[in-house]
Structure formats: structure tokens, C-alpha cells
Amino acid sequence: MPFPALVEPGPPLSPDQLTRYARHLLLPSIGETGQRRLLAARVAVVGAGGLGSPALLYLAAAGVGAITVVDDDSVDATNLQRQVIHDAMSVGLSKVESAVDRVRGLNPDCDVVGRHVRITDENAREVLAGHDLVLDGSDNFETRYAVDTACAELGVPLVWAAVYRTAAHVTTFWTAAPEGLPAVGLRDLFPDPPEPGSVPACGDAGVLGALVGQIGSMMTSEAIKLVTGSGEPLLGRVLYVDSMASTQRSIPLAPSGRYDAAVRRPAAPAPPAAPETTTVSATALAALVEAPGSPFVLDVREPAEIAFGMVPGSAHIPLATLRDGDPDALGVPRDRTVVLVCKAGPRATLAAATLRAHGYEQLEVLDGGMLAWVDEVDPSLPRY
Known part of the structure; x- marks a missing residue:
């Protein structure tokens, strides 16, 4: 018509x-x-x-x-x-x-x-x-x-x-x-x-x-x-x-x-709250990675993002790979605190939820992600 x-x-x-x-x-x-x-x-x-x-x-x-x-x-x-x-x-x-x-x-x-x-x-x-x-x-x-x-x-x-x-x-x-x-x-x-x-x-x-x-x-x-x-x-x-x-x-x-x-539609009942993941600031993480017994820092960004810089000593497993795979087989340890890192925080939070579903308990997310790391720790790295 x-x-x-x-x-x-x-x-x-x-x-x-x-x-x-x-x-x-x-x-x-x-x-x-x-x-x-x-x-x-x-x-x-x-x-x-x-x-x-x-x-x-x-x-x-x-x-x-x-x-x-x-x-x-x-x-x-x-x-x-x-x-x-x-x-x-x-x-x-x-x-x-x-x-x-x-x-x-x-x-x-x-x-x-x-x-x-x-x-x-x-x-x-x-x-x-x-x-x-x-x-x-x-x-x-x-x-x-x-x-x-x-x-x-x-x-x-x-x-x-x-x-x-x-x-x-x-x-x-x-x-x-x-x-x-x-x-x-x-x-x-x-x-x-x-x-x-x-x-x-x-x-x-x-x-x-x-x-x-x-x-x-x-x-x-x-x-x-x-x-x-x-x-x-x-x-x-x-x-x-x-x-x-x-x-x-x-x-x-x-x-x-x-x-x-x-x-x-009427308001639906709120779903049960998911367990909150502890965050760590960029400055606190910078001190931790230099100390004995440092946490396992896991960067879950896409491969192309790694060129913009990483937290020193961190490992890299893209979020999709982590969600589709076996974290143990991918080398994520259970006997250390695991700090998840992405650009700003949301993907690291999803990664923490994935690890929690596999029974991991010692989990933290870098608050503000790599953008916070640039602002608070290493301004020589580019923002993107």
C-alpha cells in the first residue's frame, strides 16, 4: 500500500x-x-x-x-x-x-x-x-x-x-x-x-x-x-x-x-543479585605486582588492544576464549588471586563471572580497567 x-x-x-x-x-x-x-x-x-x-x-x-x-x-x-x-x-x-x-x-x-x-x-x-x-x-x-x-x-x-x-x-x-x-x-x-x-x-x-x-x-x-x-x-x-x-x-x-x-507490562520481580566481585584500584595493583606473592593478572581484551599496552607481567586470554574454554587448561591458577583486566571494566566483570562459575573464588577486577591504569599509573600509554 x-x-x-x-x-x-x-x-x-x-x-x-x-x-x-x-x-x-x-x-x-x-x-x-x-x-x-x-x-x-x-x-x-x-x-x-x-x-x-x-x-x-x-x-x-x-x-x-x-x-x-x-x-x-x-x-x-x-x-x-x-x-x-x-x-x-x-x-x-x-x-x-x-x-x-x-x-x-x-x-x-x-x-x-x-x-x-x-x-x-x-x-x-x-x-x-x-x-x-x-x-x-x-x-x-x-x-x-x-x-x-x-x-x-x-x-x-x-x-x-x-x-x-x-x-x-x-x-x-x-x-x-x-x-x-x-x-x-x-x-x-x-x-x-x-x-x-x-x-x-x-x-x-x-x-x-x-x-x-x-x-x-x-x-x-x-x-x-x-x-x-x-x-x-x-x-x-x-x-x-x-x-x-x-x-x-x-x-x-x-x-x-x-x-x-x-x-x-508491570514491573517484574527483581532477579536475585549476582555475587559482587571485589575491585582493586590501579595504584593498588601497581604496588601488588611489584610485591612478593603478586596476583595473577589476566588481561581479557581483544588481541588488537594489547598493542596499546598491558599491566606489566599480565597474561592475555581474550574474553571469548575464556568463556568458551576450560580455565584450568588455559593456565588460570586457582592458588593465587586472579585480577581481571579489560579496557574499562565490563568485560573483566564478565570474565570474573565466568571463572566463578568454574569454581574460582579469589577474584578481583581492575577498577576502571586500562584507562584507569593510564590515568593513575602509566600516562605514557595511549588512551583509546
């Missing part, structure tokens, strides 16, 4: 706008009416990072009239490899401040505002209310599921994407889609978030910068189709992109009946 346009057309275009958007006006699928819809649209972009950067730039260039940028992070030098809305002068600034300045400079037709806030279950609905659609370029599962729930409650479409190393998924969710269209949401694709730390973030796994540019641009294409009622959005389909093989595959996605329960 034809896809309905999300937004009613705004006022007639000015002479300057006729010139600025001429290449859109020449497209039969957009034309003057579609451009007026874009100028009347209100779009929220969650995340001004790898995906949000190209999405924001192309939303602004397309003439989306009102854009809200939502992010709670600041620009880091490691972001510049892919987050093209920021530049070297932006390092240390909030991503919202940097992105808003860039969008305002790109197109004065755009009324752009920033929300320097981390979206949670408690505030997502308030932050996203009043928008015609939402683009989610966030980098953590807590935010993704909070955004999905809020969009389901508000009845607005959600353009969603995720990138892992050199591959990506992109789709459109809309649990309130008009009759005859697939009313799908994130929970139809992934019913529950993964265990914390079990899926490496790009800071742990790496990511191809050009790929997030490609996918962020595709998110904007989805937004333009939704606003103008043109083409065939990815509603009911997930596009899988493999940049190394230069392939794209469309995967059908059907409603699973989760959404009434997911959005309005």
Missing part, C-alpha cells in the same frame, strides 16, 4: 529556498510539496556520534525545519576518525554544543536545539515528545530500549541502526504504523537487551569510519521517505550491510505481539 506522508506541507517556499532545494524539487518523489513537508518536520536525533554525525548533516542539508540533538557525551580525539560533524577544535566540548553549531552554520532554515542529557526510561518520553520521528544513533542498549519504549508510547516512527566493526543493520520501527503496514519495534528484532558488557562497544571492538557515514546517511534517507511519503521505507525489513563483502541483504521482520506487554 502507498506509504502516508508523516508531515503536512508547510508554507510556500521562498525564492531563496527554491534555489537552495532545487535538486530536491526536480525529484518527482519529493518535489515542492515534499520539500515543504521537510521544512515543517520535527526530528529528534539521539546521539551525535558516528551515526548521528552524518544523519544530522544530511537532515540539515535536506532542510528539515526543526532538529533536536540529544547526547550527554563530550568530543574525544578518538571520535574524530568517524564522527564527522566534529573537528579537532571541538575536542573537549559537549557533542551537543559542537553539533548544534555545525548544523546552524550549515543551514539557517533549521531550528536546531540541543539536549545535553542521557536518555533513560525515566526521561525518554519527555525528551522525545513533540517530534514527528526519531533517529536513534546511540551506542548503548539501555538508551536504545528506552528510546524504543518512548517511541512506542508516543506512536512515532523510529529510524534505527547499529554498527559492529565492518557490518551494520538499519531499519525503521513504528509500532503505531497505519493499518496494513508492519507495526514492528526493536523488541520484535531483539526481545531483550544482551547481558551488560557481552557485546563490545566500538571503543573495544573498533569500527570502520566510512561505514558509519554510509549508514547514518541511509538513516536520513529513511527519514526523508517517512516525512514526504515517498519510496518504500524499511518498515518490516532489516537491511544488513557487510562493507567488507560489499553486500546488502534485506531480512523480513514481522510483529511478534510483544508491544502491549513491553510498553505497559
Whole structure:
């Protein structure tokens, strides 16, 4: 069935706008009416990072009239490899401040505002209310599921994407889609978030910068189709992109009946608390590794991360190898305290849980991981 346009057309275009958007006006699928819809649209972009950067730039260039940028992070030098809305002068600034300045400079037709806030279950609905659609370029599962729930409650479409190393998924969710269209949401694709730390973030796994540019641009294409009622959005389909093989595959996605329960379900009883793992500070560990009877320090990062430096004397077993193997056979001792190390802490905590399940008892996690080691012990090592 034809896809309905999300937004009613705004006022007639000015002479300057006729010139600025001429290449859109020449497209039969957009034309003057579609451009007026874009100028009347209100779009929220969650995340001004790898995906949000190209999405924001192309939303602004397309003439989306009102854009809200939502992010709670600041620009880091490691972001510049892919987050093209920021530049070297932006390092240390909030991503919202940097992105808003860039969008305002790109197109004065755009009324752009920033929300320097981390979206949670408690505030997502308030932050996203009043928008015609939402683009989610966030980098953590807590935010993704909070955004999905809020969009389901508000009845607005959600353009969603995720990138892992050199591959990506992109789709459109809309649990309130008009009759005859697939009313799908994130929970139809992934019913529950993964265990914390079990899926490496790009800071742990790496990511191809050009790929997030490609996918962020595709998110904007989805937004333009939704606003103008043109083409065939990815509603009911997930596009899988493999940049190394230069392939794209469309995967059908059907409603699973989760959404009434997911959005309005009563609070479930809290699961029993897992045993807490003791942490050790970087400075305390530095003293321990120099002392008699030092602990067994086990680095569970990926092999490529080892080039950034290690705690002196530590052994290396990647988390996946540890979880799939026999710790005894891998050489993890039972008669010494084992200190688990990763970049920031989550993977080391998962490694501790794995060892505990095998009967290991003397376990500690380096608090803050190698980033804390760099900050507190050895600043000659690079942060990454």
C-alpha cells in the first residue's frame, strides 16, 4: 500500500529556498510539496556520534525545519576518525554544543536545539515528545530500549541502526504504523537487551569510519521517505550491510505481539543479585605486582588492544576464549588471586563471572580497567 506522508506541507517556499532545494524539487518523489513537508518536520536525533554525525548533516542539508540533538557525551580525539560533524577544535566540548553549531552554520532554515542529557526510561518520553520521528544513533542498549519504549508510547516512527566493526543493520520501527503496514519495534528484532558488557562497544571492538557515514546517511534517507511519503521505507525489513563483502541483504521482520506487554507490562520481580566481585584500584595493583606473592593478572581484551599496552607481567586470554574454554587448561591458577583486566571494566566483570562459575573464588577486577591504569599509573600509554 502507498506509504502516508508523516508531515503536512508547510508554507510556500521562498525564492531563496527554491534555489537552495532545487535538486530536491526536480525529484518527482519529493518535489515542492515534499520539500515543504521537510521544512515543517520535527526530528529528534539521539546521539551525535558516528551515526548521528552524518544523519544530522544530511537532515540539515535536506532542510528539515526543526532538529533536536540529544547526547550527554563530550568530543574525544578518538571520535574524530568517524564522527564527522566534529573537528579537532571541538575536542573537549559537549557533542551537543559542537553539533548544534555545525548544523546552524550549515543551514539557517533549521531550528536546531540541543539536549545535553542521557536518555533513560525515566526521561525518554519527555525528551522525545513533540517530534514527528526519531533517529536513534546511540551506542548503548539501555538508551536504545528506552528510546524504543518512548517511541512506542508516543506512536512515532523510529529510524534505527547499529554498527559492529565492518557490518551494520538499519531499519525503521513504528509500532503505531497505519493499518496494513508492519507495526514492528526493536523488541520484535531483539526481545531483550544482551547481558551488560557481552557485546563490545566500538571503543573495544573498533569500527570502520566510512561505514558509519554510509549508514547514518541511509538513516536520513529513511527519514526523508517517512516525512514526504515517498519510496518504500524499511518498515518490516532489516537491511544488513557487510562493507567488507560489499553486500546488502534485506531480512523480513514481522510483529511478534510483544508491544502491549513491553510498553505497559508491570514491573517484574527483581532477579536475585549476582555475587559482587571485589575491585582493586590501579595504584593498588601497581604496588601488588611489584610485591612478593603478586596476583595473577589476566588481561581479557581483544588481541588488537594489547598493542596499546598491558599491566606489566599480565597474561592475555581474550574474553571469548575464556568463556568458551576450560580455565584450568588455559593456565588460570586457582592458588593465587586472579585480577581481571579489560579496557574499562565490563568485560573483566564478565570474565570474573565466568571463572566463578568454574569454581574460582579469589577474584578481583581492575577498577576502571586500562584507562584507569593510564590515568593513575602509566600516562605514557595511549588512551583509546
